[in-house]
Amino acid sequence: MPDFIRKIAVSSEGPSLDDAVDPRFGRAGGFVVVDMTDMSVDYIDNGASQTMAMGAGIETAERMARAGVQAVLSGYVGPKAFAALEAAGVRVCQNVDGGSVRDAVERFCRGELPFADAPNR
Numbered sequence: 103m104p105d106f107i108r109k110i111a112v113s114s115e116g117p118s119l120d121d122a123v124d125p126r127f128g129r130a131g132g133f134v135v136v137d138m139t140d141m142s143v144d145y146i147d148n149g150a151s152q153t154m155a156m157g158a159g160i161e162t163a164e165r166m167a168r169a170g171v172q173a174v175l176s177g178y179v180g181p182k183a184f185a186a187l188e189a190a191g192v193r194v195c196q197n198v199d200g201g202s203v204r205d206a207v208e209r210f211c212r213g214e215l216p217f218a219d220a221p222n223r
Contacts, residue, residue: 107193110210111135111166112203113176117145123206125177125199128159134203135169138211159183166192175206175215184221196222 113130115122124130135144146169148162159179163186166174174192177199187194195215198206209215 107172108138109135109169109171110138110173110175110207111146111169111171112198112206113148113174114145114203119143119204119207120202123175123177123199123201123203127174127176127179128162128183130162130176133166133169133174135171136207160186163187163190163192166190173210173217175210179218179221181221184218193217 111133113124113127114134115124115131117132117134119134121134130148132148133146135146146165148165159182163183166187167190171192173195174187175195175198177197179187179194179196184194194217195210196218198215
């Protein structure tokens, strides 16, 4: 895990480390935010973005930046959301799905989730 990453957000289907990773970024149900210094957990509800006709990814990216996260772990991040995250200085790990939030955090800590340099959707 890079030293400069103090706070990560994982797209999630629920508020806990044991909930499944939501493969969607912009329309994810919410985000489990993990403070990497003490492993404390917070939750950001993203329900409002699920009903947006357009711009959900950009709105969600802005929400992550306001929360002070340095990295986002998710399944799929579209080009506009990726650009918004990149502009805010938030790194992205993609193709993170099929397990729990806890699994994703552990994989990130072991260095198994590379940072993306382009969107995957």
